[in-house]
Amino acid sequence: MSPLQVLLLLFTIGLEVLGTISLKLSQGFTKPVPSILVAVGYGFSFYFLALLLKQNVPVGIIYAIWSGLGTVAIVVIGVWLWGEKLSLPIIVGIAMVIVGVMLINLTAPNAH
DSSP, X not given: OOHHHHHHHHHHHHHHXXXXXXXXXXXXXXXXXXXXXXXXXXXXXXXXXXXXXXXXXXXXXXXXXXXXXHHHHHHHHHHHHHOOOOOHHHHHHHHHHHHHHHHHHHHSTTOO
């Protein structure tokens, strides 16, 4: 992936994380501003994800990074913002996600 594609992917992940955080803050879509941010975050995230996939970037690579890093970010934010607890299995799982994304990127054909 080119540096521009990496930046676009990171931006896309950020939008997805915004949507997920807003989903919690919307309290079941009863709060207007967070509810709007859910649609904006997810909508633009999928739009930019589609643009990346249009650029002949392997879908498996993009999706693994997008979902894996987004998941890790949400776990970290959950601990930081809402005091959610991490157990050893959760920490091991997060480490496995990170290692998995790295392995996919380092070993996938056409990923470089």
